[in-house]
Amino acid sequence: MKTIRKHGELLALFLFAFAFFIVFKYGPLYGVVIAFKDFKVVDGIWGSPWVGFQHFQDLFQSSDFYRLLKNTLLLNFYQLLFAFPAPIILAILLNEVRSRYFQRFIQTTMYLPHFVSWVIMSGLIIYFLSPTTGIMADIMGWFGKEPIFFMGKKEYFRSIVVGSSILKDLGWGSIIYFAALSGINPEIQESAIIDGANRWQRIIRINVPSIMPTISIMFILSLGGFLSANFEQIINLLNPVTFETGDVIDTYVYRVGLQQFQYSYTAAIGLFKSLVGLVLILGANLTVRKLSKGENGLW
Amino acid sequence: MKLKKLGNAVLPAMLAAGLLAGCGNSGNGGNNAAAPDASASANTKESAAPSPVEITWGIHFQAPGVVENSQVQKWLEEKFNVKIKPVKVTDASIASGEVPDIFMLGDPANVAAYQNQGVLMSLDPNMLKEKMPEYSKDIEKNKALFQTVTIDDKLWAIPMFIDLKPYDLGMLWRKDWLDKVGITKAPETLDEFEKAVYAFAQKDPDGNGKKDTFGLTGTATSTWSSGFYSIFGAYGVEPTMWHEKNGEIMNGSVMPETKEALAKLRQWYADGVIDPEFITDTQDSYRKKLYNNRIGVIEEQIAKGALPDAATVTEMKSLNPNSELVFAKNPKGPGGDGSWDWGVKSNFVVISNKVKDQPEKLDKLFEILKAESSDEETINMTNLGVKGTHWDFTESGATAGATKFLAGFEKAEERDQAGIRLFSLGNITTQAYREKYSNPALNEAIKTYSSAPRQTDALLFSALPSDGKYKNDLTSLMQKYFAQIISGEIPLEDFDKFVAEWKSRGGDELTKEANEMYQAQFKK
CATH class of the missing domain: 3.40.190 (D-Maltodextrin-Binding Protein; domain 2)
Structure with a gap:
């Protein structure tokens, strides 16, 4: 009681977040039961008949399943491998830039694409990569190379997805690292300079270790969205030729579930995907804790 | 799409x-x-x-x-x-x-x-x-x-x-390009069509000295079929449509005629006549390509292309005043002429x-x-609004014929604000009403240019019991193979591989259902 009175304001603020999670995250969890039912709209969630693991069996036997799982895992893995470090590198590089004005200018222009929706962004990308009118074709022309129709070749699809994510969210993602970098005590830098450390040594020995906790937390958080982060992006870039490498669980769920009313089946796929995501995030947290000897990590 | x-x-x-x-x-x-x-x-x-x-x-x-x-x-x-x-x-x-x-x-x-x-x-x-x-x-x-x-x-x-379907497709040609390459009349046969699109790709019809034009492009990403409807139509098929042949129902995706059409398209692609972007193009983007001197012919709805005041024609004029367009029928090939037809x-x-x-x-x-x-007053109110405020007959003082929307209500979104269209039930109207309010010129154009009812679904687009399970999957399988065959990524012979895969992934089951449904419900 005493603590409640003491931290009243904080608790009141917390209530909003609490309500948000109850209403939008925990409440809808009830609907997950349709993965084990044969859901019909008229019968409602509870009234539809139970079918046990039928949908999961169908899923594992489907010829699409392994292609979807592979595409989803690979795409997200590449995303993590390339798109995750990009903003860190940008922040560290820009941090070294002397001219304040130039630094701010770059930062601001790089935020911009974040505010453009994927529908427009993918239209731009298709246009950039066009073999006849696109800027990429021109650049390749300067080097005497034949233009490639990137959007029409399945082997380029994943690179395009990862590349366009970097292009779009590089600047935005770097904000938090900028903040972390500006929090480093200048005295550490000064004493390092006096000791004769050059720029490169200062980056490796001071900047990177100082922002390591931020990096590991961001890493775990981004794993939380692993497997489900880029539906809008992929659905807008996908075409029949790139299905083989680009069709992921989310686009499949959208196509089959929402457009053909197979809610139960797709709920089963969604549930399975969440399970994979959970295993990954638990694993990542464990790894981070081990590596940092229990200092970092979410819990 | x-x-x-x-x-x-x-x-x-x-x-x-x-x-x-x-x-x-x-x-x-x-x-x-x-x-x-x-x-x-x-x-x-x-x-x-x-x-x-x-x-x-x-x-x-x-x-x-x-x-x-x-x-x-x-x-x-x-x-x-x-x-x-x-x-x-x-x-x-x-x-x-x-x-x-x-x-x-x-x-x-x-x-x-x-x-x-x-x-x-x-x-x-x-x-x-x-x-x-x-x-x-x-x-x-x-x-x-x-x-x-x-x-x-x-x-x-x-x-x-x-x-009379205003959305039936015909061909919309760049008349000025045809003139430039020395073709005097709009192509009517597949051979004439081929000659024209080759000339568009090779003879620099826009006269800028650069090789930056193509004959045509397609829409491989439509949800229901493969694009190039008039070319497939010239061979007497439409991919994904059910066709009746000697009392048997077959799917247009896997018929032998489809392979012939693909061979033709593949040749055109190899010779630089088809825009490589046909894989990502949509109906919207191919209109833009027509406006921007990139391609010389598109498949267009009759209502949007056949009359001088039609949407695409006026848009073209405003963006590219020196251009000229001409509307023509779908080209006649070995299987007659045809295009995607939604039927009655x-x-x-x-x-x-x-x-x-x-x-x-x-x-x-x-x-x-x-x-x-059947009540003229109600139909007018829900479809057109109030006469004199929202709409009027095109000819002033007329009591029948073509109608137009008045200033401020020309766009459907503007009319929505008054509730026009929201409560319309479309073509539930009687024949008599439609005749009274239709545009004779447009009706004439539809009768002239449409290939209907030559090529439509033998089952009138009925849903088969297993459609939900297989149809989308088979359509994307078809699109993937066709795009790759046309662009030369895989050999034409892989069409047979596609047919086998199509059959084993549910196509056989659908064909069986389609035949059963046809026998039971549609056989004449």
Whole structure:
């Protein structure tokens, strides 16, 4: 009681977040039961008949399943491998830039694409990569190379997805690292300079270790969205030729579930995907804790 | 195309639905204030008017969003002594169990999917005859349409028909390009077509000295088929469509003629006649390519391309004043001429399962349906608005013929604000009405240029029992193979591999069902 009175304001603020999670995250969890039912709209969630693991069996036997799982895992893995470090590198590089004005200018222009929706962004990308009118074709022309129709070749699809994510969210993602970098005590830098450390040594020995906790937390958080982060992006870039490498669980769920009313089946796929995501995030947290000897990590 | 559009629309639509749900309550408050007014005037006509029935009405599916308490809504409420709650129908709103009392669906496949979910009410054909005699008389000659929405021996939707379709496709050519390369008349055969598109690609028709033009492009990403409809049509097939040949039903995706058409397209691609971007192009983008001197011919709807004041023609003139266009028929090849043809089917009116136990409401709905089908005043109000304010005949003082919308209401979105279109039930109207209000010039153009009814679905686009399970998958399989065959990535012989894969992934099962359905319901 005493603590409640003491931290009243904080608790009141917390209530909003609490309500948000109850209403939008925990409440809808009830609907997950349709993965084990044969859901019909008229019968409602509870009234539809139970079918046990039928949908999961169908899923594992489907010829699409392994292609979807592979595409989803690979795409997200590449995303993590390339798109995750990009903003860190940008922040560290820009941090070294002397001219304040130039630094701010770059930062601001790089935020911009974040505010453009994927529908427009993918239209731009298709246009950039066009073999006849696109800027990429021109650049390749300067080097005497034949233009490639990137959007029409399945082997380029994943690179395009990862590349366009970097292009779009590089600047935005770097904000938090900028903040972390500006929090480093200048005295550490000064004493390092006096000791004769050059720029490169200062980056490796001071900047990177100082922002390591931020990096590991961001890493775990981004794993939380692993497997489900880029539906809008992929659905807008996908075409029949790139299905083989680009069709992921989310686009499949959208196509089959929402457009053909197979809610139960797709709920089963969604549930399975969440399970994979959970295993990954638990694993990542464990790894981070081990590596940092229990200092970092979410819990 | 449909798929992508939907994708782009889903999130905003969900958001909008949420917002509208919020607005709905306050809107109702306003409605209550206005209600005494309406009922008061109703009361003067019938002294003991029963309290108005409340109808939730799924607005026309092309309208992007609900406009509450519009002029047309109030007019309908007063005329039929009802209260209307307009709602936007989406798959998501249906899934959450919010089914309007009356709404429209576009395809027998939608009707089948909704029926399977148990949200629709089955209709008694005799009741239709009794309650909507004018409609029933007109649809008599197209009564096969009833078969397309009959499932388990019951009727689930009110079909509508259309015989002169403004959206039938023909070819829209760059007349100035044809002149430039020395072709005097618009191509009519496949050979002439080929000569023209080769010339477009090779003879620098835009005269800029650069090799930056193509003959044509396609739409490999449409949701229902493969694009290049007129070329496949010239071989007598349309991929994904069911064709009847000597009493047997076969799918256009896997017929031998399809391979011949692919061989031709593949050759064109190899010779630089087809724009490599046909894989990512849409109907929107290929129009832009026509405007921007990149390609010289597109497949265009007759209403948008055949008349001098048609949309694409005027757009072209405004962007590229020196250009000239000419409309022509689909090219005639070894299999005749043809293009994708949606046939006589139009849309379908469906009624919610919940109305079953509300005879009073059902009566009202049929009263409205009858009026929207045969009462000129109601049809005009819901489709055109008020004469003199929203629309008028094109010829001043005329009492029939082509109509036009007046300034301020030229765009469908502007008309939505007054409620025009929201409550329209499309082609449920009688033949007599359509004749009175149609544009003779457009009708003439359709009769001239359309290949219909040469090539349409033998099952009138009915949904097969296993369509839900296989159809989308098979369509994307077809698109993948065809795009790769045309662009030369895989050899033409892989078509046979595709056929085998198509059959084993559910195609055989669908073919069997299609033949059974044809024998049982459509055989003449």
